[in-house]
Amino acid sequence: MENFINKIKAKNPLIHCITNYVTANDVANALLAIGASPIMADEPEEAYMMSAISNGLVVNLGTLNKHSIEAMKSSLVTANLGGIATVLDPVGVGANKFRTNIANELLKNYKFSVIRGNISEIKALDGLVSQTKGVDANEKDEECEQSKVDLAKSLSQKTNAVVVISGKIDVICYKNRAFICENGDAMMKDITGSGCMLSALIAAFCSVSKDLFEASLKAVVLSGVAGELARKKTDAQNGANASFRNNFIDEIYKMDDEKLEKFARFSEI
Amino acid sequence: MENFINKIKAKNPLIHCITNYVTANDVANALLAIGASPIMADEPEEAYMMSAISNGLVVNLGTLNKHSIEAMKSSLVTANLGGIATVLDPVGVGANKFRTNIANELLKNYKFSVIRGNISEIKALDGLVSQTKGVDANEKDEECEQSKVDLAKSLSQKTNAVVVISGKIDVICYKNRAFICENGDAMMKDITGSGCMLSALIAAFCSVSKDLFEASLKAVVLSGVAGELARKKTDAQNGANASFRNNFIDEIYKMDDEKLEKFARFSEI
Amino acid sequence: MENFINKIKAKNPLIHCITNYVTANDVANALLAIGASPIMADEPEEAYMMSAISNGLVVNLGTLNKHSIEAMKSSLVTANLGGIATVLDPVGVGANKFRTNIANELLKNYKFSVIRGNISEIKALDGLVSQTKGVDANEKDEECEQSKVDLAKSLSQKTNAVVVISGKIDVICYKNRAFICENGDAMMKDITGSGCMLSALIAAFCSVSKDLFEASLKAVVLSGVAGELARKKTDAQNGANASFRNNFIDEIYKMDDEKLEKFARFSEI
Numbered sequence: 001m002e003n004f005i006n007k008i009k010a011k012n013p014l015i016h017c018i019t020n021y022v023t024a025n026d027v028a029n030a031l032l033a034i035g036a037s038p039i040m041a042d043e044p045e046e047a048y049m050m051s052a053i054s055n056g057l058v059v060n061l062g063t064l065n066k067h068s069i070e071a072m073k074s075s076l077v078t079a080n081l082g083g084i085a086t087v088l089d090p091v092g093v094g095a096n097k098f099r100t101n102i103a104n105e106l107l108k109n110y111k112f113s114v115i116r117g118n119i120s121e122i123k124a125l126d127g128l129v130s131q132t133k134g135v136d137a138n139e140k141d142e143e144c145e146q147s148k149v150d151l152a153k154s155l156s157q158k159t160n161a162v163v164v165i166s167g168k169i170d171v172i173c174y175k176n177r178a179f180i181c182e183n184g185d186a187m188m189k190d191i192t193g194s195g196c197m198l199s200a201l202i203a204a205f206c207s208v209s210k211d212l213f214e215a216s217l218k219a220v221v222l223s224g225v226a227g228e229l230a231r232k233k234t235d236a237q238n239g240a241n242a243s244f245r246n247n248f249i250d251e252i253y254k255m256d257d258e259k260l261e262k263f264a265r266f267s268e269i
Numbered sequence: 270m271e272n273f274i275n276k277i278k279a280k281n282p283l284i285h286c287i288t289n290y291v292t293a294n295d296v297a298n299a300l301l302a303i304g305a306s307p308i309m310a311d312e313p314e315e316a317y318m319m320s321a322i323s324n325g326l327v328v329n330l331g332t333l334n335k336h337s338i339e340a341m342k343s344s345l346v347t348a349n350l351g352g353i354a355t356v357l358d359p360v361g362v363g364a365n366k367f368r369t370n371i372a373n374e375l376l377k378n379y380k381f382s383v384i385r386g387n388i389s390e391i392k393a394l395d396g397l398v399s400q401t402k403g404v405d406a407n408e409k410d411e412e413c414e415q416s417k418v419d420l421a422k423s424l425s426q427k428t429n430a431v432v433v434i435s436g437k438i439d440v441i442c443y444k445n446r447a448f449i450c451e452n453g454d455a456m457m458k459d460i461t462g463s464g465c466m467l468s469a470l471i472a473a474f475c476s477v478s479k480d481l482f483e484a485s486l487k488a489v490v491l492s493g494v495a496g497e498l499a500r501k502k503t504d505a506q507n508g509a510n511a512s513f514r515n516n517f518i519d520e521i522y523k524m525d526d527e528k529l530e531k532f533a534r535f536s537e538i
Numbered sequence: 539m540e541n542f543i544n545k546i547k548a549k550n551p552l553i554h555c556i557t558n559y560v561t562a563n564d565v566a567n568a569l570l571a572i573g574a575s576p577i578m579a580d581e582p583e584e585a586y587m588m589s590a591i592s593n594g595l596v597v598n599l600g601t602l603n604k605h606s607i608e609a610m611k612s613s614l615v616t617a618n619l620g621g622i623a624t625v626l627d628p629v630g631v632g633a634n635k636f637r638t639n640i641a642n643e644l645l646k647n648y649k650f651s652v653i654r655g656n657i658s659e660i661k662a663l664d665g666l667v668s669q670t671k672g673v674d675a676n677e678k679d680e681e682c683e684q685s686k687v688d689l690a691k692s693l694s695q696k697t698n699a700v701v702v703i704s705g706k707i708d709v710i711c712y713k714n715r716a717f718i719c720e721n722g723d724a725m726m727k728d729i730t731g732s733g734c735m736l737s738a739l740i741a742a743f744c745s746v747s748k749d750l751f752e753a754s755l756k757a758v759v760l761s762g763v764a765g766e767l768a769r770k771k772t773d774a775q776n777g778a779n780a781s782f783r784n785n786f787i788d789e790i791y792k793m794d795d796e797k798l799e800k801f802a803r804f805s806e807i
C-alpha cells in the first residue's frame with residue numbers, strides 16, 4: 001500500500017480548483033488539512049496559467065457561470081497538456097439541460113482522470129434518464145449496489161476515467177474493476193461540501209501517484225474514515241452538522257497512513 | 270399549531286438561493302440543518318430552470334452583480350408562474366442608489382411572498398429616507414416598536430407580502446396584523462449571515478404551508494430560539510462569534526416542533 | 539500606545555472588502571469580531587459608492603476577475619478621494635503574469651496605505667524574480683530576517699505605503715523604519731484566510747488612527763496573539779485546523795487592548 005498521506009505532506013502539491021463559492025472555503029481547508037496547497041482562480045484569462053503550474057485540477061460545476069466555464073475549458077487544455085490529474089465533480093448535472101450540456105461538452109473534449117458524483121449525477125452523465133433533484137442524490141436513484149457498480153463501469157469504460165459514486169456505500173471503479181467502500185457517516189450528507197471536499201482530496205491523492213485507481217480509492221476511504229471519527233467527536237460534543245463540518249476537516253488534518261489503513265473498510269467487488 | 274419542522278424533514282424541500290458568496294456556506298448548512306435541500310445557481314441561462322424545480326426561491330442582494338440580477342429576474346418569473354414561495358432579502362438596500370433601484374425594480378415587477386430585512390433596509394424599501402450604513406442596521410433606525418410595526422404594515426400593504434423586520438425585537442407583519450417575537454440573542458448581530466440564514470429558513474417554512482404568515486413567524490421564532498440556545502453553549506465553551514455561528518446551525522439541526530413551542534416568545538400586537 | 543481595539547469598538551468602522559469568495563466569510567466574521575462592520579460589494583456599478591461611505595477599503599486579489607478588477611479600480615478612486623485607508627492584499631501575485639500585471643497597474647495608478655502579503659508576493663511586487671507557488675509563500679523565499687526587512691523597505695520607499703510581510707516572523711515597515719513581530723502560530727498557515735483576515739483587520743485598525751504604521755503593527759500583533767491563544771485552545775480540544783479557524787476568530791472577539799499589550803512581542807529592527 002502506498003503511503004499517500006506521507007507523500008502528500010512531503011510534496012505539498014498545488015491543487016487548482018475551479019469550484020463553487022458555496023463550499024470553496026471548506027475545500028481549501030480540507031486540502032490544507034491533508035497537506036496540499038489550494039489555489040482557486042476562475043478568471044478565464046489567468047486560470048489556465050494556474051493549471052499550468054499546478055499538480056492537479058478540480059472542475060466543480062456547483063455554481064458554474066459562463067465565465068467560469070471558459071476558465072474550466074482553457075484550464076483543462078493546459079492540465080491535459082501537462083499531464084496532471086483532472087477531477088470532474090458534476091454537481092447537479094441532470095437537474096437541467098444547461099448543466100447537463102456543459103458536462104457533456106467537457107467530457108467530449110477533455111480528458112478527466114477521475115469523475116466523482118452522487119448516483120443521480122453519474123447516471124445523468126452516463127446518458128440515462130435520471131431523477132436528479134438539485135444537488136443532492138435522489139432517493140429513487142439510490143439503488144442496489146450491483147446496479148451502481150454496473151453504472152460506474154459503464155461510465156468508466158466510455159470515458160477512460162476512474163469513476164467514483166458517493167453514497168451510503170461508495171463505489172470506486174476503473175473500467176471492469178470496482179471496489180466498494182463502507183466507511184462514512186450519515187451526517188456527511190447533512191453538510192454542504194462533503195462531496196466537493198472529496199473531489200479535491202482525490203486530486204491531491206492522484207497528484208502523488210501513478211495509480212489513479214488506488215489513489216481515488218484511498219481518498220474515498222480517507223473521507224469516510226474522517227467522517228466516522230468526526231461523528232464520534234460531534235456526538236460527544238452534543239453537536240450537529242456545523243460541528244461535524246469542523247470535526248471532519250480536523251480529522252483529515254490528524255490522519256496518517258497507519259490510521260487510514262487501520263479503519264479502512266473496502267473490498268473489491 | 271402546524272408542525273413545520275416535521276413537515277420540512279418529511280418533504281425535504283428544494284430551496285433555490287440566489288445569494289451572496291459571503292454567507293452562502295452558512296445558508297446551505299442552515300437549510301440542511303432544518304431538513305431542506307439547498308441549491309445555489311446564479312448563471313442567468315440556468316437559474317430559472319432551477320427555480321422551476323424548486324419549492325422555494327430566495328433572492329438575496331448581498332453581493333449582487335449584473336449577472337446575478339438577470340438570474341434573479343428570470344428565476345422570479347418561473348417561481349411566480351409555479352406559485353412557489355419567494356423571499357426577498359434586501360441586503361444593504363438604502364446604502365446606495367444602485368442597490369435601491371434594483372430592489373425597487375424587483376418589487377415592482379415580481380411577486381414576493383415574504384420580505385425580510387433589518388429596519389434600515391425595510392425603511393429604504395418603503396421609500397422613506399433611511400440612514401443605512403452598509404449591511405448592518407443603523408442605530409438611529411432602531412426605533413420604538415410601534416413605529417417598526419407601522420412601517421412593516423405599510424410595506425406589507427403596498428406589496429401584499431409578509432414583512433419581517435429583524436432586530437432586538439422582531440416584527441412579523443401581514444397587512445394589518447403583526448406579531449412581535451422576543452426570541453434571539455445579541456450575538457446574532459456579531460456574525461455575518463444570521464439574516465441571510467433566516468431568509469432561507471423562511472423560504473423552507475413557507476414551502477410546507479399555505480399560511481405564509483404563520484410560516485414566517487415560526488421561522489423567526491426558530492432562528493431566535495436557536496440563537497438563545499447557541500449562546501448558552503458558546504458561553505459554556507468560553508467561545509465567541511465563530512463558535513456561536515457553528516452552535517447556531519447545530520441548534521437548528523437539533524430543533525423539533527416541541528422544543529420550538531416550548532421556548533417560543535411571541536405575541537400579536 | 540493607542541487603544542486601537544477600544545476605538546474600533548466605539549467607532550464601528552465600515553470596511554469595504556473587494557475580496558475573494560474563498561475566505562470572504564472568515565474576513566466578515568473577523569471584522570465583526572474586532573468591532574468593525576464588513577461590506578462586500580464588487581459589482582463595478584456600485585462598488586465605488588460603497589467605498590464612498592466606508593472607513594476603509596481592502597483590495598484582495600484572491601479570486602479576481604475582470605469585473606471585480608473594474609470594481610477595485612473605481613473603488614480606489616473614491617477611496618483615495620475620500621482619504622480613507624486602502625489595503626492591498628496581492629494574493630498569488632508572481633504566480634502568473636496576468637495577476638502580476640493587475641497588481642502593477644493598481645500600484646501605479648492608486649494610492650495604497652498598506653500592502654500586506656507573504657514574502658513571495660512582496661518580492662514579486664518589488665519587481666524581483668520570485669518563486670511564487672500559488673497563494674502560499676515559497677520556502678525558498680523564506681529567507682533571513684534582514685533580507686525581508688530590506689525588501690519591505692524597498693517596496694515601502696517605492697510606494698509610500700506601509701509594507702507588511704507575513705511569515706514566521708512578521709515584518710512591518712514604513713520607509714526606512716521597520717518592526718519585527720514574533721507573535722503567531724504555525725497553524726495559521728494551515729488555514730485558508732489568515733492573511734486575508736489580517737489585511738482586513740489592518741484596514742479596521744487604520745480606520746481609527748492617523749498613524750498607519752502603528753495601526754498596521756498592532757493589527758499584526760493582534761493576529762499573532764489571537765493565533766497563539768487559538769492554538770492553545772485548539773490543542774486542548776484535540777482539534778486541528780478547522781477548530782483553529784473558529785478559535786482564531788473567537789480570540790479576536792475576546793481581545794482587548796490590555797490583553798494585546800500583555801502578549802505583544804515586537805521590536806524595532
